């Protein structure tokens with residue numbers, strides 16, 4: 001069977017995505033799969049590389065330059081080449097798509113919509129779960145409806161901010177206390193997010209977030225540990241032990257998170273048993289309410305007196321060999337290669353179940 005491994009992309013997490021793709025290329029079971037690398041450039045071009053029947057040594061080999069013929073580098077310093085294709089050209093039988101794209105255009109349901117139109121099985125969440133999980137306003141509203149605990153928040157729309165700033169101040173300062181966190185609704189990897197400790201900073205933070213999206217959210221800031229639970233499954237949802245992001249600094253932005261690596265992962269997180277059970281229960285509820293399939297990572301805040309707040313569900317969590325999501329499963333006894341295999345099987349299962357639904361025409 002063919003696996004179309006789709007990575008790179010136009011988002012801020014382009015380079016992380018290449019590392020993830022390389023982890024998969026190194027660990028996938030080649031006795032079952034031929035791997036076709038599809039590299040999306042920063043500009044958004046789709047470049048198809050040479051089919052892989054074995055791992056490649058360096059992640060940089062997966063960064064493909066456009067050419068008339070595909071060829072994979074074999075020595076460090078050499079370039080790899082691929083052929084530019086249209087996205088729909090990947091349509092084929094006996095194939096599964098493994099997208100490892102983060103952020104807008106990758107985990108927000110847009111590319112998943114393409115896979116649906118192509119009627120091909122793909123790893124991870126579908127259109128609805130991806131879009132709902134990515135949108136911080138929609139997901140909060142769904143979580144609220146499911147009775148999941150969250151920090152208080154105020155959605156702000158650009159139109160209202162431009163019309164009447166006083167009203168927005170009243171809304172925010174009336175229901176939240178400083179510090180607040182201001183976030184674009186649809187972004188990820190901390191892009192456009194800032195912490196505001198007073199009115200002036202709030203204005204600055206709102207203006208900054210509005211550079212990235214016309215819908216933003218202002219949230220109550222909390223002093224808390226950051227705990228994450230991995231989720232795996234379709235209708236049979238499995239949850240992992242909790243992991244903790246141990247921060248060396250207060251708020252880690254994109255640079256700190258991905259470039260300076262200013263975090264340590266503690267697996268399992270030290271937490272009382274009853275609290276872990278609660279977190280796992282909330283995580284699977286959150287996954288179900290957004291209609292999650294395949295995988296997700298559910299992120300929580302836990303305060304010193306053990307109050308829990310659900311922060312977000314990441315439908316395409318970091319997936320390099322050293323990322324929280326695979327490490328949580330590894331601790332639970334599922335090693336990286338088996339996790340990749342399980343995700344492919346879940347994708348095939350979901351696709352075959354979908355075909356069996358009654359056709360209305």
Ligand SMILES: Nc1ncnc2c1ncn2[C@@H]1O[C@H](COP(=O)(O)OP(=O)(O)O)[C@@H](O)[C@H]1O
Pocket residue numbers: 151181183187188189190191193219220221222223224226250251252299311312
């Ligand atoms: N309400 C909050 N209180 C305290 N810290 C927060 C809050 N919201 C976000 N943060 C900090 O900012 C980081 C990024 O915010 P998050 O909502 O997870 O955005 P992203 O989708 O970019 O990961 C969090 O991991 C946490 O460190």
Ligand SMILES: [Mg+2]
Pocket residue numbers: 189299312
């Ligand atoms: Mg986050």
